[in-house]
Amino acid sequence: MIPAAFEYSRAHSVTEAVAQLREAGPEAKVIAGGQSLLPMMRMRLARPAHLVDVNAVRELDYVRVEDGHLRVGAMTRHVTLARSEVVQRHLPLLAEMASEVGDAQIRSRGTLGGVMAHADAAGDYPTLATMLDAMIVTDRRRIAAGDFFQHLFTTPLDLDELVCEVVFPVAAGPRRYLKFRRRLFDWAIVGAGVQRTEAGWRVGLTHVGPTPVRARGVEAALASGATPVEAAAHASDGLEPTSDVRATADFRLHLARVLTRRALEQAA
Amino acid sequence: MAVSQLIGARVQRREDPRLITGRGHFIEDHVLPGLAHMAVVRSPHPHARIVGIDKAAAQSLPGVLAVLTAQDFKAQISGGMPVTPAFAPEKKYVPERFPIAESEVCFQGEPVAVVVATSRALAADAADLVQVEYEPLPAVVDPEAAMVAGSFKAHSDGPDNIGWDMTFAGGDIDAAFAKAEIRVSERILQQRLAPTAIEPRGVMADYSPYDERLTLWLSSQNPHFIRLFVSGAMGLPESHVRVVSPDVGGGFGSKISPYPEDYLVPAASRILSRPVRWIETRTESVMTTIHGRGQVFTAEAAALRDGTLLGLRLTQVLDLGAYHGTFGAFQACACLMSGGVYRWEAISARTVGVLTNKVPTDPYRGAGRPEGTHLCERMVDRVAQELGMDPADLRRKNFAQEFPYVNNFGLTYDSGNYDGTLDRALELVDYPGWRQRQAKAREEGRLIGVGLSTWVEICGFGPSQPTAAATGGIGLVEAAEIRFLPSGSVAAYVGTHAHGQGHDTTFSQIVADTLGVPLAAIEVHHGDTAEGPAFGYGTYGSRSLAVGGMALHQAATVVREKARQLAAHLLEASPDDLDFAQGTFSVRGNPAAHKTVQEVALAAYGGSLPEGMEHGLEAVSYFDPPNFVWPFGAHICVVEVDRDTGAVAIQKYVAVDDCGNVINPMIVEGQLHGGIAQGISQALYEEVVYDQESGQLVTGTMVDYLIPTMNELPVPTLDRTVTPSPTNALGVKGIGEAGTIASSAAVINAICDALSPLGIHHVDMPATPERIWRMIQEAAR
Incomplete structure (x- = not known):
């Protein structure tokens, strides 16, 4: 419960953060809200030699709408997303997701960029980003969500690269995100999100594999007129979830179908 | 005159303003000059032979004071950790348990070495550097598999894994089953639970080499028992050891029995001649603090078609873990309580304690009684279901009605x-x-x-006679001391030890009513073996009020009756002619002639006591419940x-x-x-x-x-x-x-x-x- 020793520096801008990362070398890690990294360090599952603290990088804390897109700075905290009128108006599903992350303490610390960079299979925002084809913008490039989440905790980010922004398409039609979890503050054992867009339904799944999944089989069925019950039967198509102490693979596949159906039925 | 009575009143908890504003004092809040910090190197294997331990890298870290193993501790600690008879007095196999493993580890988390350093972080770093070479041995995990002849053994030198195997016979079970019109059987699991008190365990020890005295601060439900065990193991007179258990952030039974660290921390302090502290991490807590439950029951119930319960036959397989918990066999009381609130002709209950390569089990909130109740209530529902009877009706039909009621095992409700x-x-x-x-x-x-x-x-x-047999010598009575100070404030010393139960409040209510003093004048002391009566018996088993509260009530009554004698002397009246109400003694028929209990308290320290009365106004009382x-x-x-x-x-x-x-x-x-x-x-x-x-x-x-x-x-x-x-x-x-x-x-x-x-x-x-x-x-x- 005590982290191994590490060096620490605080960055005040993106340029400074990248410079500090470069200088600190390959064992450095960025710390944003710290809600995933610090527990891992306390259990000594992560032992970064250097932490670059980006909490003072104010330029990355913003929410704005431009050209039909919602642009969210990486240092925007869950609580900000949940309460933002801009998010509630232009991408309400993001605000709803944010309001159900962890507990109040976690929501006031954790950040959108941190969730993306951490790439936990149980993260909620990666599912939304994947199903809506969001863009992850770093200090040097733009990466499509579909290319960003490569594997469990694995992204194409360079060691000295910083997530700066996530660009979502706006979507305010019927939507629902359901998490199956034992306790209110838990991560999803399985999550299912649905969003009606101008181009039809988008459907995404959380924690049914190493990366978030866009349920194209469900989307296609809906596009061809299937009912929610019929379409949701395709939610588990092609999935290969793992078994762990929270759920077996079978149960995850079942939950993917049940939650997708319920999300479609409850979408409003 | 209005009579105020605190017993029965919703008095707000006196301890809460302090606790909820962060002014409580838990183990980690205690600091001593020169304090060193201990971390424990634990086995990552459930079962392994220790081939060698290389301390060099850890020892070379600046700030590391010592890296200690079983070899070092053997000169400090004698004997094994205690195992009481509890409800299974005839044990078949009790593996010896030294607080730190020497040649074989038998559960994941068992200590193999400790590191003492100048900071907690450094101790954690150095613990990572201790190189232990293990030769893994097969582990036995499932208790039922462990019972089978030829199973892997939890201890490689053990005869088998059977800690005990005994049957409680309550009536003629064959005769009861012979009358059965229906039978139901079930297999019922009681999973292992981790007590997870919000304050993990913690121990701080300060051994003074000059006068050979040890002060031990530890988060405990049971400070006097810990003093007894630790003083014995460390070869110190019991009077040379003081155990202080300040505010305790929950226990649920997990802070009754002694733990390895309770011995290792004071031994390290004696080796280093400086105070040493160890605070359990949350992962250590789940891994190495005792677990509760961990039992498998098979049961069969017999009944008549009209819903009359006849017989219950059951076997409890109790997963002991790698060693017997000090009070582990207490959990066999599930068998004795398996009949619940019902009249049964006969119950036969076999209990088998089985060793496995897991952390020991020991009493956890309820300890045996939740298991017995769960089993009984499930079986009764199964009978009702089988008969198509409403479960409420079936219960009513079979409730014990006449009290005192003697159950199948001779226990008197x-x-x-x-x-x-x-x-x-x-x-x-x-x-x-x-x-x-x-x-x-x-x-x-x-x-x-x-x-x-x-x-x-x-x-x-509990009553001294059966509980002395269960603990191996100490009858679980309770002790209390009441002491009036000259100004009329009251110190109450109890041998129980609250860890969330609100004793400061409940006990004060009893004292206030018995002595007629305001709540604010009463201070309840507990958790320090240097204060109060010679021995306290701790808080667990829902005993503090029924046993400790009674000791306190008795002591307060003795004090009040002495005060009556003194008041009578001061008022030149007969003690029999005094009324006592709201803290005032008054002469019956002449209420103007009166003395408050505070006035009497001052007089008890004064110069005009009656012939033969000793000074002071205090009493110690022991209560041995019938x-x-x-x-x-x-x-x-x-x-x-x-x-x-x-x-x-x-x-x-x-x-x-x-x-x-x-x-x-x-x-x-x-x-x-x-x-x-x-x-x-x-x-x-x-x-x-x-x-x-x-x-x-x-x-x-x-x-x-x-x-x-x-x-x-x-x-x-x-x-x-x-x-x-x-x-x-x-x-x-x-x-x-x-x-x-x-x-x-x-x-x-x-x-x-x-x-x-x-x-x-x-x-x-x-x-x-x-x-x-x-x-x-x-x-x-």
């Missing part, structure tokens, strides 16, 4: 009114209404269930099961309990809220999981070991009846464990009731969504 609590609970929950809603829901394909749990508990340990106490009640839970996901939602929870006279209703309700939460948590959430193949702990963090929060728990509807205990002057019974004892059965019975249309008769704990979903799938095949 002091008083009871089982129909009274059940009737009230059925009324509060609106039983007929729920049965109607259930029937309608079933037509719609929804799964609603109503579960009953009518329970009785043995607690208030019997245990037997609280009881009825809990009813209503659930709806989500057919698609197996998730259980509690719709309503009603508890009507009877703990005799109540000193503070608010504290009783608080104990019930917490206890019910803990039982629901066992029913639905908590389980310590070990990988069955590797023996590795899977649920080592609070992410995987599921403790529910207020979001997941219902607010129970509470009520009570009052049937005083005839065995103590206060008429009280214990209530600390009651909620936990009753609630798991109510929840599981409700789930089974909900699933009964699908042909499902039993669901094990925790009743997770996946477990239930699988059973629904199975049943549909």
Whole structure:
């Protein structure tokens, strides 16, 4: 419960953060809200030699709408997303997701960029980003969500690269995100999100594999007129979830179908 | 004159302003000059031979004061850790347990070395650098597999894995079964639970080499027993050891028995001649603090077609873990309480304690009584279901009615009114209404269930004669001391030790009423062996009020009667002619002639005492209860099961309990809220999981070991009846464990009731969504 020793520096801008990362070398890690990294360090599952603290990088804390897109700075905290009128108006599903992350303490610390960079299979925002084809913008490039989440905790980010922004398409039609979890503050054992867009339904799944999944089989069925019950039967198509102490693979596949159906039925 | 009485009043907890504003003092809040910090190097294997330990890298780290192994501690600590007879006096195999492993580790987390350093972080770093070479040995994880001849052995030099194997015979079981018109049988699991007190364990020791005295601060429910054990093991006179247990952030039974660190920290302090502290991490807590439950029951019940219960035959397989817990065999009391509140012709209960390569089990809130109740209440429901009888009717038909009631094992239930609590609970929950809603829901394909749990508990340990035999010599009486200071304030010293129960408040209420002094004048002292009577017996087993509260009441009564003698002398009256009310002695018929108890207290230190009276106004009293106490009640839970996901939602929870006279209703309700939460948590959430193949702990963090929060728990509807205990002057019974004892059965019975249309008769704990979903799938095949 005590982290191994590490060096620490605080960055005040993106340029400074990248410079500090470069200088600190390959064992450095960025710390944003710290809600995933610090527990891992306390259990000594992560032992970064250097932490670059980006909490003072104010330029990355913003929410704005431009050209039909919602642009969210990486240092925007869950609580900000949940309460933002801009998010509630232009991408309400993001605000709803944010309001159900962890507990109040976690929501006031954790950040959108941190969730993306951490790439936990149980993260909620990666599912939304994947199903809506969001863009992850770093200090040097733009990466499509579909290319960003490569594997469990694995992204194409360079060691000295910083997530700066996530660009979502706006979507305010019927939507629902359901998490199956034992306790209110838990991560999803399985999550299912649905969003009606101008181009039809988008459907995404959380924690049914190493990366978030866009349920194209469900989307296609809906596009061809299937009912929610019929379409949701395709939610588990092609999935290969793992078994762990929270759920077996079978149960995850079942939950993917049940939650997708319920999300479609409850979408409003 | 208005009579104020604090007993029975909802007095706000006196300790709370301090505790909820962060002014409590827990172990980690205690610091001494020159304090060194200890970290423990633990076995990552459930079972292995220690081939070698290389300390060099750890020792070379600047700031590391010592790296110590079993070799170093053998010169400091003699003998093994204690194992009491408890309810299984005839043990077959008790592996010797030294606080730190020397050649073989037998559970994951067993200490193999300790590091002492100038900071806690440094100690943790250095612990990572201690290189231990292990030769893994096969681990035995499943207790039933461990019973089989030829199984892997938890200890490679042991004869087998059988710690004990004994049968409690209560009546002629064959004769009872011979009359049976129906029989039901079931296999019922009690999963391992981690007590997870919010304050983990912690030990700080300061050994003074000049006068060979040891002060030990530790988070304990049981400071005097720890002093007894540690002084003996370290070769110190008991009087040279002081154990201080300040505020304790929860225990639930896990801070009763001594732990390896209770010996290793003071030994390290003696080796280094400086104070040493160790604070348990959360992962250490789940891995190395005792676990509760861990039992498998097979049971068969026999009954007549009219619902008359005849016989109960059961076997308890108790997963001991790698060593016997100090009070591990206490859990065999599940057998003695397996008949519950019912009349049975006969009960035969076999208990088998089995060694496995896991952390030892030991008493955890309820300890044996939740298991016995769960078993009994499940079997009674199974009989009712088999007969198509309403479970409330079947219960009523078989309740013990005449009190004192002697159960099949010769235990005497002091008083009871089982129909009274059940009737009230059925009324509060609106039983007929729920049965109607259930029937309608079933037509719609929804799964609603109503579960009953009518329970009785043995607690208030306990009479000296049986408990001295159970502990191996110390009778569990209780001691208290009352001391008036000259100015009239009162110091009360008790041998129990609160760790959340609100004793500062409840005990003050008893003293205030007995002595007629205001609450603010009373200071309750506990948790320091340097203060008060010679010995205290600790807080567990719902004993503090029924035994300790009585000791306090007796001591206060002795003091009051001495004050009466002195007041009579001062008033030149006969003591028999004095009335005592609201803290004032007055001459009957002449109320103007009076002395307040404060005036009498001052006089007790003055110059005009009556002939033959000693100075001072204080008394020590020991209370040896004539019997245990037997609280009881009825809990009813209503659930709806989500057919698609197996998730259980509690719709309503009603508890009507009877703990005799109540000193503070608010504290009783608080104990019930917490206890019910803990039982629901066992029913639905908590389980310590070990990988069955590797023996590795899977649920080592609070992410995987599921403790529910207020979001997941219902607010129970509470009520009570009052049937005083005839065995103590206060008429009280214990209530600390009651909620936990009753609630798991109510929840599981409700789930089974909900699933009964699908042909499902039993669901094990925790009743997770996946477990239930699988059973629904199975049943549909």
